[in-house]
Amino acid sequence: MEIEATAEKLSKALNNVSRIATSKVTLPVLNNVLIKIKDKQVSLITTNLDMAIVDFLPVSNSKDGVITVPAKLLAEFVSNLPKDEKVKISSSGTKITVTAGKYSSTINGSPADDFPELPEIDEKSAVIFKIGTEEFKNGVGQVIIASSNDFNRPALTGVHFYTSDKSLFIVATDGYRLAKRKLVKNVQSEIKITIPSTSLQEVLRSITDDIEEIEISFNDDLIRFRLGELEIISKIIDAEYPNPEDFLPKTSEINLVVDRTDLIRVVKLASLFARHTTNDVITCEAKSPDTFSVHSIANEYGENDSSINTKTDKDGKISVTSRYLLDALNVISTPKISINFNDKSKNLSVIESALVLKEPNSEDYIHILMPVDDN
Amino acid sequence: MYNAWENALAEIEQKISSSNFSTWFQDTSLISTDDGHIIIGVKNSFFVKQLRSKFLDVIEESLKNTGIEVQDIDFKIETKSKSKVRPREITSTPTPIKNKLPSMNSLKSPKNQKTGLNSKYTIDNFVVGSNNDLALAAAKSIINNPGTSYNPFFLYGGSGLGKTHLVQAIGNEILKNHPDFKILYTPISDFYADFVDSVMKGKGKDFNNKFRSLDVLIIDDFQLIVNKEKSQEEFFNIFNNLHQLDKQIIVTSDRLPSEIKTVDERMANRLTWAGAFDLQLPKFEDKCAILRSKADLLGAEIEDEAIEYIAENVNTNIRDLEGELNTILLMSDVRGLTPLELINNGSVNVSHQTKLRPTTAKRIVDKVAKYYNLTTTELKSKSRVAHIKNSRQVAMFLLKSELSMSTPKIAAEVGVKDHSTVIHGIKKIEQDLKLNFILRDQIAEIKEKIYD
Numbered sequence A: 001m002e003i004e005a006t007a008e009k010l011s012k013a014l015n016n017v018s019r020i021a022t023s024k025v026t027l028p029v030l031n032n033v034l035i036k037i038k039d040k041q042v043s044l045i046t047t048n049l050d051m052a053i054v055d056f057l058p059v060s061n062s063k064d065g066v067i068t069v070p071a072k073l074l075a076e077f078v079s080n081l082p083k084d085e086k087v088k089i090s091s092s093g094t095k096i097t098v099t100a101g102k103y104s105s106t107i108n109g110s111p112a113d114d115f116p117e118l119p120e121i122d123e124k125s126a127v128i129f130k131i132g133t134e135e136f137k138n139g140v141g142q143v144i145i146a147s148s149n150d151f152n153r154p155a156l157t158g159v160h161f162y163t164s165d166k167s168l169f170i171v172a173t174d175g176y177r178l179a180k181r182k183l184v185k186n187v188q189s190e191i192k193i194t195i196p197s198t199s200l201q202e203v204l205r206s207i208t209d210d211i212e213e214i215e216i217s218f219n220d221d222l223i224r225f226r227l228g229e230l231e232i233i234s235k236i237i238d239a240e241y242p243n244p245e246d247f248l249p250k251t252s253e254i255n256l257v258v259d260r261t262d263l264i265r266v267v268k269l270a271s272l273f274a275r276h277t278t279n280d281v282i283t284c285e286a287k288s289p290d291t292f293s294v295h296s297i298a299n300e301y302g303e304n305d306s307s308i309n310t311k312t313d314k315d316g317k318i319s320v321t322s323r324y325l326l327d328a329l330n331v332i333s334t335p336k337i338s339i340n341f342n343d344k345s346k347n348l349s350v351i352e353s354a355l356v357l358k359e360p361n362s363e364d365y366i367h368i369l370m371p372v373d374d375n
Numbered sequence B: 001m002y003n004a005w006e007n008a009l010a011e012i013e014q015k016i017s018s019s020n021f022s023t024w025f026q027d028t029s030l031i032s033t034d035d036g037h038i039i040i041g042v043k044n045s046f047f048v049k050q051l052r053s054k055f056l057d058v059i060e061e062s063l064k065n066t067g068i069e070v071q072d073i074d075f076k077i078e079t080k081s082k083s084k085v086r087p088r089e090i091t092s093t094p095t096p097i098k099n100k101l102p103s104m105n106s107l108k109s110p111k112n113q114k115t116g117l118n119s120k121y122t123i124d125n126f127v128v129g130s131n132n133d134l135a136l137a138a139a140k141s142i143i144n145n146p147g148t149s150y151n152p153f154f155l156y157g158g159s160g161l162g163k164t165h166l167v168q169a170i171g172n173e174i175l176k177n178h179p180d181f182k183i184l185y186t187p188i189s190d191f192y193a194d195f196v197d198s199v200m201k202g203k204g205k206d207f208n209n210k211f212r213s214l215d216v217l218i219i220d221d222f223q224l225i226v227n228k229e230k231s232q233e234e235f236f237n238i239f240n241n242l243h244q245l246d247k248q249i250i251v252t253s254d255r256l257p258s259e260i261k262t263v264d265e266r267m268a269n270r271l272t273w274a275g276a277f278d279l280q281l282p283k284f285e286d287k288c289a290i291l292r293s294k295a296d297l298l299g300a301e302i303e304d305e306a307i308e309y310i311a312e313n314v315n316t317n318i319r320d321l322e323g324e325l326n327t328i329l330l331m332s333d334v335r336g337l338t339p340l341e342l343i344n345n346g347s348v349n350v351s352h353q354t355k356l357r358p359t360t361a362k363r364i365v366d367k368v369a370k371y372y373n374l375t376t377t378e379l380k381s382k383s384r385v386a387h388i389k390n391s392r393q394v395a396m397f398l399l400k401s402e403l404s405m406s407t408p409k410i411a412a413e414v415g416v417k418d419h420s421t422v423i424h425g426i427k428k429i430e431q432d433l434k435l436n437f438i439l440r441d442q443i444a445e446i447k448e449k450i451y452d
Helices: A007-018 A071-079 A133-144 A197-206 A260-274 A322-331 B002-015 B018-024 B045-054 B056-065 B101-105 B133-144 B163-177 B188-200 B204-212 B229-244 B265-271 B284-298 B304-313 B318-335 B339-344 B361-371 B376-380 B386-403 B407-414 B419-435 B437-450
Strands: A002-006 A032-038 A041-047 A051-057 A061-063 A065-070 A086-092 A095-100 A103-108 A127-132 A158-164 A167-173 A177-184 A192-196 A213-218 A222-227 A230-235 A254-259 A281-287 A291-298 A302-309 A316-321 A336-341 A355-358 A365-369 B029-032 B037-042 B072-077 B153-156 B183-187 B216-220 B248-253 B276-278
Touching: A002 A007, A002 A032, A007 A032, A007 A041, A007 A051, A007 A071, A007 A086, A032 A071, A051 A197, A065 A071, A065 A103, A071 A095, A071 A103, A127 A133, A127 A177, A133 A158, A133 A167, A133 A177, A133 A197, A133 A213, A158 A197, A177 A322, A192 A197, A192 A230, A197 A222, A197 A230, A254 A260, A260 A281, A260 A291, A260 A302, A260 A322, A260 A336, A281 A322, A316 A322, A322 A355, A322 A365, B002 B018, B002 B029, B002 B056, B018 B045, B037 B045, B037 B056, B045 B056, B045 B072, B056 B072, B133 B153, B133 B163, B133 B276, B153 B163, B163 B183, B163 B216, B163 B248, B183 B188, B188 B204, B188 B216, B188 B229, B204 B229, B229 B248, B229 B265, B284 B304, B284 B318, B304 B318, B304 B339, B318 B339, B361 B376, B361 B386, B361 B407, B361 B437, B376 B386, B386 B407, B386 B419, B386 B437, B407 B419, B419 B437
Parallel strands: B037 B072, B153 B248, B153 B276, B183 B216, B216 B248
Antiparallel strands: A002 A061, A002 A086, A032 A041, A032 A065, A041 A051, A051 A230, A086 A095, A095 A103, A127 A213, A158 A167, A158 A192, A167 A177, A177 A365, A213 A222, A222 A230, A254 A336, A281 A291, A281 A316, A291 A302, A336 A355, A355 A365, B029 B037
């Protein structure tokens, strides 16, 4: 086995794959990257058994062979080399020698037989579609924050992709908040899958400016993302996803539009006090004709009351978790934000009394926060 | 069907490396076996691919050995969700309860019905240290030549030090080498229940035959032997019988037979014919090794400093050690902090958890004196009579262990002048406790009285 590439290219490829090579697992070979060269095609592969990352590294010179070596060690070694240095990796037995000009090291590896074989997408039965990198990155980034990390509810640890009325939507919820985005219009095929958030996070991290399009293909139990020379393969979450429509309040009586920067400021100010209470609870209040205020109390530290100007014809209050509200505000990028809710004194059901955030005059993005008791 | 898979797993576990087993076979299940069409449930497609390409032969063979017909084997992906999430379940309390406990409990422990052995106990996962290397060496020699060198094999030590693990491992290893051997593991209490039951049903002969045809008999918790002449006689007979036929007998107890009140001398002598091996409290380094191996087995991440902290603070036995480790790992799961962070921020306090129940120095001294039929004044006197001196030392020991009192204070409580006398006294009791089982019982009884 032998490859030659510039330190810059090699380092980028190794950094792409080495992130998921973990030490937490019982199988030590999963710390390693599999370097495989077949018919002059080089691939660097890592897996954590929920997903795998494959980098098809273009190289100037190579000899066929396979070996596995500790991924993080190799990645760190190469990343510390001068960028334009030519790096040569060659194997003998279960060792590799990495040489670059005056720098050289030998790294102990293990035979490629120990490395698990990766599942493959059946190209014939798979659904394949392409999506612009920008859209994908922004869209997924806006919903993924709402997904759960509670593995007792596996479905909620992913982002759900589904088609409805010829559009592709993505949605995520942890039971306390929900974010939903229309991703693509005019989609022909039916899609209904849940992708692990951890895998999507890897996809988001791997996106670089030079990639314009992501190719996504999936079948029943596996999904593959292709970004340039990189391929990310992940399991699909095999659990029923709750219907997102069931979470949306039917009507909200109080509707107002506020400036995003102003809103972030008052929520942050309030959260300074709210974080000293147990659940980061803040209370938002609409007061006709023109005030939206945020209030928080921390018994031992004091309290806060800030307001911003807006227009409202109804009065009402709602209490939410400031942390969740800030999370939502950070992913909505429009200069104005539309806020909708029902007054809590009406004692509606949890879903009906939720706080709904949207981009003004658009239904493309919806972020819902379940209300909390403020006492 | 579930049991069949457990048995097959037990066999697979022995055929492949433990890291492969715990990686690939954890969370698998047998979904169906209709007409030899086997369907196995696995976590995701990564597992399907690997099991199919590398382990198909092993699975097939093990299933066949458990008596299941195999035509073809297929895999199905199963997500183990506890409950389907329905939108109505939403609560308004924003405190998500994380609980990954299942991952800890998911280590399978297939128990073999016929032999009573639990295949999760193996020699490989028995952590060797200076506290047990002698017993382990003997165990290995038995595995290689059952019935010859150490027969009977008498193993003793405090609870939670690994007696059951070691003897079960011997049984499992012998079974591996000699699949045709008849092996029986039974706690002594079950042996009696069995005996009484068979006598009542008039099947005393069956009972006899069942035991006399054994190749290896493993009796656990021998100290619980009851003072019933008839059943002790029966055990004695079976023991002699097997021993004459050079069948391996393995007995565990928490103390030497001579220190068990209900055992007659004849029996006690027989049991320790081939010597008695003890498992001692692990030393600091051994404890660290045990914790590390346990953590690795669970696939959990824990810092060396955290392990050292636990090892330093748990001084009772291995079971408590593992219990503490589990608690900390669970807490770290729930809180999302690493074990060391938990320890540093004071969330975990091992040393004070089990001790320091409310009591007073006076109460301890009084109870000790009363237990040894002395007056408090006698105990506090300068008498050097062995009996009084000894009870004084016990009082010192308890003041230290129960109240963590300083040595000068203890000296004042028990009427000695010098705190070095106290240090010596405590050390002596600690030393004696390792070997003197009567003392161990006495101190346990006194403690009960103190907290009564």
